[in-house]
Amino acid sequence: MLANMALQDEEAVGMTALDTRATTRPRRRAADVPPVDKVAARRSELAAAALKTLSELGYARTSLREIAQNSEFSHGVLHYYFRDKVDLITYCVREYNAQCVTRYDGVVATAATPEELAEGFLRKLGETLVDDAPLxxxxxxLRNQSMFEPAFHDDVAAIDRSLERMIWRIVSRYAELTGRTPLTGPAALYAVVDGLFQQALLxxxxxxPAAADDLRTAVGQLLPALLRPT
Amino acid sequence: MLANMALQDEEAVGMTALDTRATTRPRRRAADVPPVDKVAARRSELAAAALKTLSELGYARTSLREIAQNSEFSHGVLHYYFRDKVDLITYCVREYNAQCVTRYDGVVATAATPEELAEGFLRKLGETLVDDAPLxxxxxxLRNQSMFEPAFHDDVAAIDRSLERMIWRIVSRYAELTGRTPLTGPAALYAVVDGLFQQALLxxxxxxPAAADDLRTAVGQLLPALLRPT
DNA sequence: GGAAAGTCTTGACACTCGTCAAGACGGGTG
DNA sequence: CACCCGTCTTGACGAGTGTCAAGACTTTCC
Incomplete structure (x- = not known):
């Protein structure tokens, strides 16, 4: 069994809470395979199948059996690696976050002029709009679900804050490069960019076919307006 | 039966398509009750129960039986007045729209100065944020569902456009009162305000408890920035 | 080798879902 | 009165849901 490794209260299998399991050394003597465990890999694999299914069907129409069918396993295995549906989706949301928040870090780090930063940001923004639209x-x-389902709220709010910081890094660096300061705080700035992105996604x-172009135009036009006039 | 009144193709009951039924005169000779029909009233009544249920539970968790339980009828009657679930929800979305788009018309019509317009707009914006949050x-x-379910797309897009026009009426009038012009088109303006509102709703x-206040502050701060500098 | 632990499948459970057909009820009209 | 028609209820159907237990298969350990 997996359950008795770390948790005594949890009645079920290896849970999300033991993501930090790397501390308890596995008793395999050598290291032929990385000791990070096959469990985490399986869980990631199943979460990937879940993300694929969810992004195609939406939360309301996604069932565990459908997720399993998008993986190479049967539906029962989901309850071996996740406590229940909420646990699985929460795990998915976290994985989504990890792949999201670093998207613009390269541009922010390398851009030397405000124009270069804006151009790189807009390019990546338009790219992800068309490439990752289902995601x-x-x-x-899921963010909307968190307005109905309190179980999702904490994880969703954490991710939203991390996205807010992501936007803030971009805009504050942009302001810095122009020698000005942002007009508002991180929350409002994120809300503005997110609103534009969401409308473009629709x-x-x-x-x-003009969605990405119009998004780039609108954000490019608004970006300077979001800085305090000198 | 209701079906044989106007439609021959529709296999079921009185449908949404015959909202314009007032043209075909009912054969009741006199007019003891308004000839606008009890049918439309019932449909409105059921739609109200559906809106209440949907706004409490969300789309994913709302069933027809639950809706009926929030009305004074049994679940079967829903299929007497609506073809299916999609038809019912579509009808609900239209009713929501009707009550929404006129919210700021009074303020726009009466305000004589930009400050008065901004203040009235922000007040109503904050009010509806706290009073109509579930709605x-x-x-x-539902707008998100339309990204997965094509059946919802047309109605949702129409409402989004009417909300866009609503915001445009406010901002363009605001610009007019200040003797300036909006920085961007209606779509981007709506996206910005909608993004701020959605974040405040979350x-x-x-x-x-500071959500409404912060929303008013942010929108009030951004509103002048959305006008072209003179 | 055999035993134990870990992993995965299968099949069932107790529901809930949207839909529909059969019929009950009630108020007008012949 | 009986009849009809619009309205509404009841109960069922098949399909689909999350969950879980029993067991089969695989791997690891002594």
Whole structure:
């Protein structure tokens, strides 16, 4: 069994809480495979299948059996690696976050002029709008679920804050490069950019081929307006 | 039966398509009750129960039986007045829209100075954030569903456009009163305000008592920045 | 080798879902 | 009165849901 490794209260299998399991050394003597455990790998694998299914069908229409069918396992295994549906989706949301928040870090680090930063940011913004559209609509779906389902709230709020910081890093660096300061705080700035992105996503998924271009134009136009006039 | 009144193709009951039924005169000779029909009233009544249920539970967790339980009828009657679940929810979305788009019209019409307009707009914005929070989260939920379910797309897009026009009326009038012009088009303006409102809604529903105040502050701060500098 | 532990499948459970058909009820009209 | 028609309830159907237990298969350990 997996359950008796670390948790005594949890009645079920290896849980999310023991993501920090790397501390308890596995008793395998040598290290033919990385000791980070196959469990984490399986869980990641199943979470990937879940993310794929969720981003295609949306939260309301996604069932555990459908997720399992998008993996190479049967539906029972999901309850071996996750306590229940909420636990699985929470895990998915965390994985989504990890792949998201570093998207613009390269641009922020390398840009030497405000124009270069803006151009790099807009390019990546438009790219992810068309390339990762299903994933983004899933994020908005799950964030909305958190307004109804308190079980999701904490994880969703944490991710939203990390996205807020991501936007803040971009805009405050942009302001720095222009020698000015942002007009508002991180929350409002994020809300503005997120609103523009969400509207562009709606149009993108409706088949509007100009969605990405218009998003770039709008954000590019608004970016200077979000700085305090000198 | 209700079906044979106007539609021959529709296999079921009195449908949404015959909202314009007032043209075909009912064969009741006199007019003891308004000829606008009890049917439309019932449908409105059921839609109200559906809106209440949806705004409490969200799309994913709302069933027809639960809706019926929030009305004074049994679950079967829903299929007497609506073809199916999609038809019912579509009808609900339209009713929501009707009550929404006129919210700021009074302020826009009466305000004589930009400060008066801004102050009236921000007041009503904050009011509806706290008073109609469940309804607003439902709107965002359904708009997200339209990214997965094509059946919802057309109605949702139409409402989003009407909200866009609503915001445009406010901001363009605000610009007019200040003798300036909006920095961007209606779509981007709406996206910005909507993003701020959505973020405030998340905080409001999470119990943050400062959500409305912060929303008013942020929008009030951004409103002048969204006009072209003279 | 055999025993134990870990992993995965299968099949069932107790529900809930949307939909629909059969019929009950009630108020007008012949 | 009986009849009809619009309205509404009841109960069922098949399909799909999350969850879990029993066991089969695989790997690891002594």
């Amino acid at each position: 983004h609509r899933l994020w908005y779906d 149009r993108q998924l409706a088949g509007d | 607003h989260r439902l709107w965002y939920d 905080r409001q529903l999470a119990g943050d």
